[in-house]
Amino acid sequence: MKEDLLMKKLLCITIALVLLIASFAGCSSSSKTGDSSTPAGTSSGSAGSSSGSSLGSSTGSSSTEKTGKAPGEMPIVDEPYTLRIFFQQEPQVLDYEDNKLTKFLEEKTGIKIQWDLVTSKDKTQKMNLILATGQDLPDVFMGGMDTSLLIEYAAQGVFVPLNQYIENSSLWFKEVMAEFPELEGIMTAPDGNIYALPSINLSEPNMMASRMWINKVWLDKLGLDVPKTTEELKAVLKAFKENDPNGNGKADEIPLMGATTGWNTGVETYIMNSFLQYPGHTIRYTLNNSKIDAPYVKEEYKEGLKYLNELVKEGLLDKSSFTQDNAQMKQIFENPDVAIVGCVTSGGPNAHANMSSPRYRDYVVVPPLKGPKGVQYTQYNPYQYVNQANCYVITSACKNPEAAFRFADVMYSQEVSMFTRLGEPGTDWIPNPEGKTAVDGGPALFEAILVYGSDQKSHWQNRNPYYNFFDNKGVRTDDPFELQAYLWDAMLQYKPYVPAVETCMPPLINTLEEAEELNKLNTILNQFIDETRVKFITEGNIDEKWQSYINELENIGYKKVIEIYQAAYDRFREKVNF
Numbered sequence: 001m002k003e004d005l006l007m008k009k010l011l012c013i014t015i016a017l018v019l020l021i022a023s024f025a026g027c028s029s030s031s032k033t034g035d036s037s038t039p040a041g042t043s044s045g046s047a048g049s050s051s052g053s054s055l056g057s058s059t060g061s062s063s064t065e066k067t068g069k070a071p072g073e074m075p076i077v078d079e080p081y082t083l084r085i086f087f088q089q090e091p092q093v094l095d096y097e098d099n100k101l102t103k104f105l106e107e108k109t110g111i112k113i114q115w116d117l118v119t120s121k122d123k124t125q126k127m128n129l130i131l132a133t134g135q136d137l138p139d140v141f142m143g144g145m146d147t148s149l150l151i152e153y154a155a156q157g158v159f160v161p162l163n164q165y166i167e168n169s170s171l172w173f174k175e176v177m178a179e180f181p182e183l184e185g186i187m188t189a190p191d192g193n194i195y196a197l198p199s200i201n202l203s204e205p206n207m208m209a210s211r212m213w214i215n216k217v218w219l220d221k222l223g224l225d226v227p228k229t230t231e232e233l234k235a236v237l238k239a240f241k242e243n244d245p246n247g248n249g250k251a252d253e254i255p256l257m258g259a260t261t262g263w264n265t266g267v268e269t270y271i272m273n274s275f276l277q278y279p280g281h282t283i284r285y286t287l288n289n290s291k292i293d294a295p296y297v298k299e300e301y302k303e304g305l306k307y308l309n310e311l312v313k314e315g316l317l318d319k320s321s322f323t324q325d326n327a328q329m330k331q332i333f334e335n336p337d338v339a340i341v342g343c344v345t346s347g348g349p350n351a352h353a354n355m356s357s358p359r360y361r362d363y364v365v366v367p368p369l370k371g372p373k374g375v376q377y378t379q380y381n382p383y384q385y386v387n388q389a390n391c392y393v394i395t396s397a398c399k400n401p402e403a404a405f406r407f408a409d410v411m412y413s414q415e416v417s418m419f420t421r422l423g424e425p426g427t428d429w430i431p432n433p434e435g436k437t438a439v440d441g442g443p444a445l446f447e448a449i450l451v452y453g454s455d456q457k458s459h460w461q462n463r464n465p466y467y468n469f470f471d472n473k474g475v476r477t478d479d480p481f482e483l484q485a486y487l488w489d490a491m492l493q494y495k496p497y498v499p500a501v502e503t504c505m506p507p508l509i510n511t512l513e514e515a516e517e518l519n520k521l522n523t524i525l526n527q528f529i530d531e532t533r534v535k536f537i538t539e540g541n542i543d544e545k546w547q548s549y550i551n552e553l554e555n556i557g558y559k560k561v562i563e564i565y566q567a568a569y570d571r572f573r574e575k576v577n578f
Contacts, residue, residue, distance in 0.1 A: 069406075072171030075110030076406045083404055084114040086130075086138040088123045090461040092453060100424045101459040105416070111407050131158065137397035139404055143463045144389050145196065148515045154195045155512060160394040161193035165405040172412035176200055176467055182506065185575030186386055190511040190568075197408050199390035199462070203471040205491040208498060209347035210269045210280065210379035212366040218245035218342055229370045230274050230307060233343075237316040240342035248338050255316045256343040257333075262326030263347035267317060268308060268533065269379050270345045274371030275304035277499045280379055281530065285505045285565060292505065292562045292569060296529055297553060300375070302546055308537045322534045326351065334359055348487050361481050365490040368497040380498040383506045392465045412467045420466040423450045423458030438473045439484045445473035508568035518564055525556045 069076060089096065096102060096115050106112055116138050118126050123144065130136055131153050153159055166174060177183050180200070187194045214226060219236070222245055227233040237255035239245075246253060258267035264280075272278035277286050278295050286293045295301050311317035320328075333341050333352050339359060343366070346352040353360035370376040392408045394401050410416055422429040428450035436444040450458055462468075476485050510518060532549055536542050 071169055071174075071406070071409070074108055074410070076403050076410075077110045077400075080110065080112060081400060081403055082112045082114050083398075083407060084116060084139045086116045086118070086127070086141045087460075088120055088143050088463060089117040090463060092455050093457070093459075093461050094455055095457045096460070099457050099460070100428075101419055104419060104424070105407075105410070108416075109407055109410060111403060134158070137395045139395060139398035140408075141391075141393040141395065142465075143391065145391055145393055147388065147509055148512075148519070150195055150391075150393065151189055151509065151512055151515065154189060154193070155191070158396055159195045160396060160398065160401045161195060162197065162394070162405060163192075163194055165402060166194065169402055169406055170409045172467075173197065173409050176412050180385075182383070182576045183386065185572040186383065186507050186509075188571075188575055189509050190514075190571060196388070196391035196393045197465050199387035199465045200385055200412070200467045200469075201387050201471065202385045202467075202469045204495070205348075205472075205487040207382055207384045208378045208380050208491060208494045209384075210264045210266070210273070210345070211347060211490060211494065212270050212343055212345050213349070213352070213360075213363040214343045214366050215240075215245070215339060215341070215362055216364045217339070217362045221245050221247075226364065226366055227369065228367070230271070230372060233366075233369055234311065234314075234316065237311065237342065238314070241315060245342070246338040246340060252340050254318050254332070254341050256311065256321075256345075257318045257329065257341050258321040258345040259324050259326050259329035259352075260322065262329065263351035264379075265326060265329060265346045265351060267321050267345045268304075268537065271308055271369075272301065272304045273375075273377040273379055273497075274369045275307070275373075275375055276300035277377050277503060278304075278379065279381065279504065283381065283505055284526075284529075285562070286499075287503050287505055287569075290502075290569070290573065292566045294558060294562060296533075297550060297558070300373075302542060303372075305533065305536045306542050309540045309542065312538055313540065317537075319538055322538060330354060348483065348490075349481075350483060355483065365493055367493040376497050377499050378494040378497040380504060382498075382501045382504050386507060388507065390463060390465050408465055411465050414467075417466040417468060418446065418470065420459055420464060421452075421462060421468055421470075422446060422448060423456065428456075428458050433475060436475045439476045439488050440472040441476075442473070444475045445470050447475040505565070505569070506572055508565060508572060510564065510568050514564045514568065518561065521557050521561050525553070525558055525561060528552065528556060 068078070087096075093099065096117060097113075102113055127141065127145070128149075130138075131149065137158070150159065154161075166177070183200075184194075187196065187198065189195060214236075216226075218224075218240060219226065222239050222243055224236055224239060225232075227236045240253050240255040241251075244251070244253070256267065259265040266281065269278060269280045272295075276295055276298055278301070279286060284294070284296065286295060308317065312319060320332075324332075329344070329352055333344060334354055334357055335341075339362065344352045344363070349355065349360035349363070368376050368378045394404045398404050411420065418425070418429075425431050428448075430447040430449065431445070433444050433447040436447065438444040450456060472484060472488050474484065476482075480486065480489070536545070536549075
């Protein structure tokens with residue numbers, strides 16, 4: 001998606017990584033100048049900058065201090081400064097105070113972190129209580145704030161607008177925004193201000209993650225090829241059902257299976273993209289000439305439902321796919337005696353299999369299938385790289401919001417971003433390993449030593465904002481089934497079938513009034529769509545019930561939902577010139 005820009009970045013990588021090691025205990029500087037005294041509170045933004053940015057200006061009043069430093073200059077403050085951060089702790093992180101990333105950032109920036117740690121179970125309740133009472137506000141909320149909550153309390157002056165800080169005090173995040181021009185539109189609230197900084201995770205396999213995996217051992221035994229069309233898939237599934245490919249003499253094979261929870265485990269999303277562009281059950285909408293479009297009312301959607309129902313009626317698609325969760329799917333997939341699953345849908349083997357088991361190695365990816373009318377898409381979200389779950393929000397309680405902003409800004413640097421993901425250079429990972437190839441086929445930027453997901457005190461398990469442009473730049477091992485390589489190679493088979501970016505709906509921020517109405521409408525609408533979809537697939541009678549389905553959608557107000565999203569999308573377009 002951003003290949004050209006990344007190639008330019010890679011020209012500087014070798015030099016940057018050498019400097020990384022040299023500057024590990026030191027500081028960096030920039031010749032850029034500028035500071036901001038943007039106060040906390042509500043504001044409106046309209047004035048553009050000489051650089052062409054449409055970032056607005058913020059006005060108001062509060063106790064605000066300047067750092068007196070140029071963007072990128074370290075340390076951020078001359079005198080020790082403590083930043084109190086509300087943060088969700090991760091079970092893999094054994095200690096946050098005695099943590100390599102914590103100590104590195106504190107030494108580099110001059111800012112001491114005071115942690116307000118909460119569990120994932122308690123986070124939402126405690127966050128809501130703090131915001132509702134206005135008591136005991138931290139300086140920063142880092143990680144996982146709902147957009148509607150953000151807008152509600154921003155309107156009350158609880159959150160600091162970041163526009164001028166981005167304009168005047170940013171070095172690294174400003175570079176990220178230049179690389180991703182649509183990012184400003186994604187982040188900008190209806191009042192013209194930016195209140196939260198996201199993580200940027202440029203992982204192409206995550207952008208097209210609705211995939212199907214098929215048992216290659218069974219195909220070879222039956223003399224079959226990986227299916228290329230929906231009709232070929234049906235024929236293969238029938239062969240799996242009738243010809244005992246696991247060889248145990250029992251009719252125990254499950255030709256095709258999915259689940260209701262887990263990473264892209266829904267069968268419908270994968271199959272539907274052979275009938276029309278279908279973004280899945282979360283995004284639900286596409287764009288047609290800049291107009292919001294609803295796939296779930298289209299004739300092509302109905303035809304996809306009828307095909308799925310045929311698979312169910314013929315015993316080729318297991319009905320449990322619409323009731324079982326991810327754990328149950330894994331249990332069936334890992335049947336201890338013999339393999340009983342022919343095809344499974346998921347983002348990757350870690351979603352449907354136990355990676356400690358060799359079972360998943362018998363499966364290969366099935367590229368997007370061509371449908372009866374030649375349609376052949378992969379589910380695609382080009383905005384997947386924006387991770388709002390790791391957002392960074394500064395509150396009105398912060399006495400030095402510029403320092404707090406610049407603390408976040410440094411996390412987007414290459415140095416800190418790689419520390420965030422990999423740990424300490426030289427100890428947890430090897431920079432620029434000589435002569436080794438990366439997962440994506442280019443020169444490797446790193447070789448991991450610390451196994452990601454293991455218990456550690458090296459980083460914060462990616463819960464802070466950062467810029468991951470290097471996800472597939474690690475060393476490719478000799479094992480083709482190593483997860484990163486396995487997913488990358490699968491993605492390459494899906495990439496030719498991505499729909500145009502301009503047909504994909506971006507993340508949108510609604511006004512409080514819009515959000516309130518959407519919440520009321522979508523609660524009923526989405527439940528009805530999901531329940532009806534499952535009934536159509538498992539019970540049939542689609543033609544007979546289709547018009548009543550459309551009538552009920554209209555009664556619920558799906559057109560009003562589209563109208564609200566359209567208003568938000570039009571605001572987005574004003575920022576990105578789509």
